[in-house]
Amino acid sequence: MNWGTKLMIGMGMFMTFIIVLAVLMFNSKTDALVDIDYYEKGLNYNQEYTGKEQVKTDNAAPEIQxxxxxxxxKFKNIAVGNLRLMRVSDKKMDKKISFETNADYEFMVPTTDIAKGRWRLIISWKSKEKSYLYEQEVNL
Structure with a gap:
């Protein structure tokens, strides 16, 4: 085999490699870092920011045990809201739970049906006519 044949075989293998990568790229899942509803999140960003700042202002961050x-x-006052458990690695495992605190200002979530691993807790609630938003990552 002379050098021209080797060059053509090498170019053919490289072009095949590029075509296979292009096909795999188009057939792969969507990126987990890209939100589908990014436009709505952009419109609601001011409300989220206000809720996070309200937690700091009132020193109302819930205690998580x-x-x-x-x-x-555990909250400082009576609270009504939503708890979102977001799995960083798999969006299909996300859960949303509505809650209302008991007389001790507590709310308990059983974790028997929740997979072990890293979760992001996003707690949005209303207390004394104020809206709050708190986020924290936990390992279950």
Whole structure:
């Protein structure tokens, strides 16, 4: 085999490699870092920022206690809101739970049906006519 044949075989293999990569790229899943509803999130960003700042202003961050069978959220006052459990690695495992605190200003979430690993807790609630938003990552 002379050098011209080797060059053509090398170019053919490289072009095949590029075509295979292009096909795999177009057939792959969407990127987990890209939000589908980014436009709505952009419109609601001011409300989220206000809620996060309200937590700092009122020193109203909930106390989060983790155990093997539950997550306990302790608030400063009576709270009504939503808890979103977001799995960083798999969007299909995300959960949304509505809650209302008991007389001790607590809310308990059983973790028996929640997979172990890293989760992002996003807590949005209303208390005394004010809206709050708090985020924290936890390992269950």
């Amino acid at each position: 983790l155990s093997t069978e539950s997550i306990v959220l």
